[in-house]
Amino acid sequence: MSDLVGVENRDGISLVTIDNPPVNALSLGVPEGLAVALDQIEKDSSIRAAVLMGAGRTFVAGADIREFGKIKPGSQRCAGHLALFYRVESCAKPIVAAIHGTAFGGGLELAMSAHYRVAVADAQLGQPEVKLGLIPGAGGTQRLPRLAGLAKAVEMCAQGNPIKATEAHQLGIIDRIVEGDLLAGAIAFAKEVSGKPAPKTRERNEELGNAAENAPIFASARQNAQRKQRGLMAPLAAIDAIEAATRMRFEPGCEEEQRLFLQCLFSEQSKALIHVFFGEREVAKIPDVPKETPTIPVNSVGVVGAGTMGGGIAMVFANAGIPVLLKEADQAALDRGLRTIKNNYEISVSRGRFTRAFVDQRMKLIRPTLSFEEFGGVDMIVEAVFEGMALKKEVFAELDRVCKPGAILASNTSSLSIDEIAKATSRPHLVIGTHFFSPANVMRLVEIVRGAATSKEAIATCMSLTKRLGKIGVLVGNCFGFVGNRMFGPYRREAQFLVEEGADIEAVDKAMYEFGMAMGPLATGDLAGLDVGWRIRKENPQLFKEASRKAFIEDRLCELGRFGQKTGAGWYKYDDKRQAASDAEVSALISTWSTKAGIPQRMIAGEEIVERLIYTLVNEGARILEEGYALRAVDIDIIYLNGYGFPSYRGGPMWYADRVGLRQVLQRIREFEQRFGNWWKPAPLLVRLAGQGQTFSELAAKQTVAA
Ligand code: T1G
Ligand code: NAD
Numbered sequence: 001m002s003d004l005v006g007v008e009n010r011d012g013i014s015l016v017t018i019d020n021p022p023v024n025a026l027s028l029g030v031p032e033g034l035a036v037a038l039d040q041i042e043k044d045s046s047i048r049a050a051v052l053m054g055a056g057r058t059f060v061a062g063a064d065i066r067e068f069g070k071i072k073p074g075s076q077r078c079a080g081h082l083a084l085f086y087r088v089e090s091c092a093k094p095i096v097a098a099i100h101g102t103a104f105g106g107g108l109e110l111a112m113s114a115h116y117r118v119a120v121a122d123a124q125l126g127q128p129e130v131k132l133g134l135i136p137g138a139g140g141t142q143r144l145p146r147l148a149g150l151a152k153a154v155e156m157c158a159q160g161n162p163i164k165a166t167e168a169h170q171l172g173i174i175d176r177i178v179e180g181d182l183l184a185g186a187i188a189f190a191k192e193v194s195g196k197p198a199p200k201t202r203e204r205n206e207e208l209g210n211a212a213e214n215a216p217i218f219a220s221a222r223q224n225a226q227r228k229q230r231g232l233m234a235p236l237a238a239i240d241a242i243e244a245a246t247r248m249r250f251e252p253g254c255e256e257e258q259r260l261f262l263q264c265l266f267s268e269q270s271k272a273l274i275h276v277f278f279g280e281r282e283v284a285k286i287p288d289v290p291k292e293t294p295t296i297p298v299n300s301v302g303v304v305g306a307g308t309m310g311g312g313i314a315m316v317f318a319n320a321g322i323p324v325l326l327k328e329a330d331q332a333a334l335d336r337g338l339r340t341i342k343n344n345y346e347i348s349v350s351r352g353r354f355t356r357a358f359v360d361q362r363m364k365l366i367r368p369t370l371s372f373e374e375f376g377g378v379d380m381i382v383e384a385v386f387e388g389m390a391l392k393k394e395v396f397a398e399l400d401r402v403c404k405p406g407a408i409l410a411s412n413t414s415s416l417s418i419d420e421i422a423k424a425t426s427r428p429h430l431v432i433g434t435h436f437f438s439p440a441n442v443m444r445l446v447e448i449v450r451g452a453a454t455s456k457e458a459i460a461t462c463m464s465l466t467k468r469l470g471k472i473g474v475l476v477g478n479c480f481g482f483v484g485n486r487m488f489g490p491y492r493r494e495a496q497f498l499v500e501e502g503a504d505i506e507a508v509d510k511a512m513y514e515f516g517m518a519m520g521p522l523a524t525g526d527l528a529g530l531d532v533g534w535r536i537r538k539e540n541p542q543l544f545k546e547a548s549r550k551a552f553i554e555d556r557l558c559e560l561g562r563f564g565q566k567t568g569a570g571w572y573k574y575d576d577k578r579q580a581a582s583d584a585e586v587s588a589l590i591s592t593w594s595t596k597a598g599i600p601q602r603m604i605a606g607e608e609i610v611e612r613l614i615y616t617l618v619n620e621g622a623r624i625l626e627e628g629y630a631l632r633a634v635d636i637d638i639i640y641l642n643g644y645g646f647p648s649y650r651g652g653p654m655w656y657a658d659r660v661g662l663r664q665v666l667q668r669i670r671e672f673e674q675r676f677g678n679w680w681k682p683a684p685l686l687v688r689l690a691g692q693g694q695t696f697s698e699l700a701a702k703q704t705v706a707a
Contacts, residue, residue, distance in 0.1 A: 007032025014041045014050040024054040026106045031084050047428045048194035049094045051186045057692035058101025081138035085113035094198040098186035099123045112143040115198040118176045118186050119165035126162030130234040133270030137261035141241035142253045146204045147173045152678040157238040202250040214246050231516045234264050272651030279634035285476045288704040293460035302378040302681030306337025310384035318362040322468045325354045328370050372398045375497035384412040387442045389545050395426035400425035408458050412435040418451035418589050428453035437643045447472045447482050448706050472642050477629030477705035484639045487620040493614045495521035496551035500594045502601035505571050518645025522571040526564030534558040548677045617653040622683035628706035633696035654696040662690040
C-alpha cells in the first residue's frame with residue numbers, strides 16, 4: 001500500500017485519504033495507492049460506500065506538474081489517470097469525493113469520476129491546465145460538460161479560472177455543500193447513498209445539447225480565445241476536446257482528448273508555461289533571506305505623489321484593505337489625483353470587476369493630505385513624486401523626520417539609485433525600491449530593489465507584502481534602470497536603429513506583436529511617454545557614451561513636443577479615442593535625418609527585426625545575471641512577462657534563448673556585432689554558457705543580488 005494513500009473502514013464506509021503535501025498532487029505512488037484502495041473497496045463486503053478526501057489544506061490540486069518533463073512520447077503515464085478514473089467510476093459501490101481547498105485539474109477529474117461530490121462552501125474547483133499550455137488529460141473535457149453543461153465547461157477549460165463550490169453546486173457539479181466538519185458531512189452523505197445505484201458521470205448525456213444549439217457556443221468560445229488568449233494553442237485544443245464530447249461516445253471522446261492533450265504536452269508552449277508556473281514560485285525564494293526572516297507589520301501606508309503612479313499604487317493598497325494616506329504637493333494636484341482614482345474605480349465597476357459597495361469602501365480607505373506631519377503613524381511609505389534625485393532626497397529627508405523609527409521608506413523610482421536616495425535619511429536599512437509598473441492597479445509586477453544597506457527584514461516585508469497585494473515581487477539589484485528598464489532601454493534603442501535603417505514603424509511593431517508581445521516597442525514608447533526616456537538620456541549622458549552609435553529619432557520627435565499618446569502624437573498620431581494612425585510627417589522626418597546621418601536604407605525582414613530586438617534583451621539580461629543584479633534567469637523572465645508584455649507561452653527572453661540554443665543566439669549576436677557595432681558585443685556569460693553547451697536555466701541561483 002503506498003503511504004501516500006490511506007484507507008480505513010469507518011463503520012462500513014471506506015475513508016480513502018490522499019496525503020501528499022503540499023497540495024496532494026497525483027504524484028507517483030498516489031494513483032497506485034488509489035488503485036489498491038479500489039481493490040479493497042470492491043472486495044471487502046463490509047464496505048457499503050467510500051469517501052475520497054485530501055489530507056491537510058486541500059483536495060487534489062492536479063497531476064504532479066514536475067513529472068510532465070519526464071513523460072516521453074508513447075508513455076502511458078497520463079493515460080494511466082484516465083484508466084484509473086474509469087475504474088473509480090465503474091465501482092459498484094458509491095464513491096463520494098469530499099472537497100476542501102482546491103480540486104484542480106486531475107483533482108477535479110478524479111472527483112467527477114466519483115459518483116457524488118460534496119464540498120465546503122469556500123472550496124475552489126477548476127481545470128487550470130490551459131495556464132500550463134495543456135488541456136485536461138484524464139477525462140475532464142468529457143465529464144465536465146456532462147455535469148456543468150457545455151457553455152460552463154468550455155469557459156472553465158478554455159480560460160482555466162476556478163469557480164467557488166457554491167457556484168459548482170448551482171451548476172450540478174457538487175451534490176451538497178457541507179456546513180461545518182467536512183469529513184462528518186461526507187460520511188453521512190455516503191451512508192445516505194450507500195446501497196443505491198452509483199450514477200456514472202460518463203452516462204449522463206442530457207447536458208450535451210445538439211450540433212445546432214452547440215455551434216454558437218463553440219464559435220464564440222474560439223473567437224474569445226483567439227482574441228483574449230492570442231497565440232495560445234491550448235485553449236483552442238480544450239474547445240476541440242469538448243466539442244468531441246458532443247460528437248462522440250464517451251470512450252472515443254476520451255481518446256480524442258488524449259490525442260490533443262499529448263499534442264499540447266510535447267509543445268514548446270507547454271514547456272514555457274510550466275517554466276513560468278514554477279518561476280512565479282521560485283522568484284519568491286531569496287537564498288540569503290530565508291522565509292522565516294521576521295517581517296515588519298504593514299497595516300497602514302502613506303503614498304507621496306498622486307500622479308500616474310501614486311494614484312494607482314494607492315488603489316492597490318486600498319484594494320487589499322490597507323488604509324492609505326495620500327499626499328500631494330498642492331490641492332489642485334490632490335484633487336486631480338483623487339479624480340483619476342475615482343474614474344479608474346468607475347471603469348472597474350462598469351466592467352463588473354468591482355461592486356459599487358466595494359469601491360465606496362475602498363475610497364474611504366484613501367485619506368488625502370497636503371502635510372507630511374500626518375505620516376507619523378504609518379508603517380510604510382511609497383514615494384512616487386517626479387523622477388529627479390534632488391526632489392526625491394528632499395522628500396526622503398522629510399519622511400525620515402516625521403515617520404516612526406521602524407517605518408519602511410520605499411521609492412517607486414524607475415531608474416534612480418536607492419543608495420543615493422537612502423543617504424538623505426538616518427535609516428538606510430529601511431530604504432528600499434518598490435518599482436510598480438503602469439498602470440499600477442493593473443500590472444502584476446513589482447521590482448523590489450535592494451540597496452547596499454537594505455535590511456533582510458525590509459526585503460522580506462516587501463516580498464510578502466507584494467503577494468498580499470496580489471502582485472508578483474521580484475528582487476533586483478540597484479543598477480541603473482534595475483532589471484526591466486535596463487534591458488528595455490537597449491531594446492527600444494534597437495527599435496529606433498531598425499527604423500533609421502529603413503524598417504517601417506508599423507513593420508517593427510507588427511513583427512513584435514506577431515511574436516506575441518502585448519504591444520510593439522514604438523507603440524509602447526508612445527504609451528509610456530517618449531519624454532520619460534528623453535529626460536533620462538539628457539540627465540545621464542554618461543550612460544550612452546560607450547555605444548559607437550546613438551539613436552536619434554525619438555530625440556527629434558520629443559524636440560517637436562511629440563511625447564506620444566499624452567500629446568496626441570509620437571511615433572504615431574492619435575485621435576481623441578487614442579486610436580493610432582501612421583503619420584507621414586514622421587516618415588519624412590526619419591528619411592531626412594537618416595539621410596543626414598548617412599545611414600543606408602534597406603528592406604528589413606520580420607525575422608531580423610525579432611532577432612535583433614529579442615537578442616538585445618537576452619544579451620543585456622546575460623550581463624545583468626553576470627553582474628548579479630538578478631538572482632536567476634527565471635527572475636528576468638518573470639519580470640518581462642509581468643511588466644513588459646512578453647508572451648507567456650515563450651517563457652520569457654532568457655528561456656526563449658535557451659530554447660533557441662545559446663550557440664545559435666551567440667552566433668547571430670556576433671554577426672550583428674560585425675554588421676552594426678560594438679553595442680552588440682556578446683555578454684561574457686553568454687559566450688561562456690554557449691561554449692560549455694549550458695543554458696541560463698541551469699545557472700544556479702545567486703545567494704543575493706548586487707547592490
Ligand atoms: N504539481 C507539482 N507541484 C505543485 C503543484 C502540482 N500540480 N501545485 C503546486 N505545487 C507546488 C508548488 O510548486 C509549490 O512548491 C507548492 O506546491 C505550493 O504551491 C491530468 C494534466 C494549488 C492553488 O495547475 O494552482 O492535472 O515552491 O506556492 O499559493 O488533466 O499551487 O513550495 O517548492 O502555489 O497555496 C493542474 C497548480 C495540473 C494547479 C496552491 N493543476 N497549483 O497555491 O501554493 S495539470 C494545477 C496551483 C493536470 C490533468 C492535468 C496552486 C494551488 P514550492 P503554491 P498556493
Ligand atoms: P507624475 O508626474 O504623473 O506624478 C508625480 C506627482 O508627484 C505629481 O502629481 C506631483 O504633483 C507630485 N509631487 C511632486 N512633488 C511632491 C511633493 N513634494 N509631495 C507630494 N507630491 C509631490 O509621475 P509618475 O509617472 O507618476 O512617476 C512618479 C514616479 O514613478 C517617478 O519616480 C517615475 O520614474 C516612477 N515610475 C513611473 C512610471 C510610469 O510609467 N509613469 C512607471 C514606474 C515608475
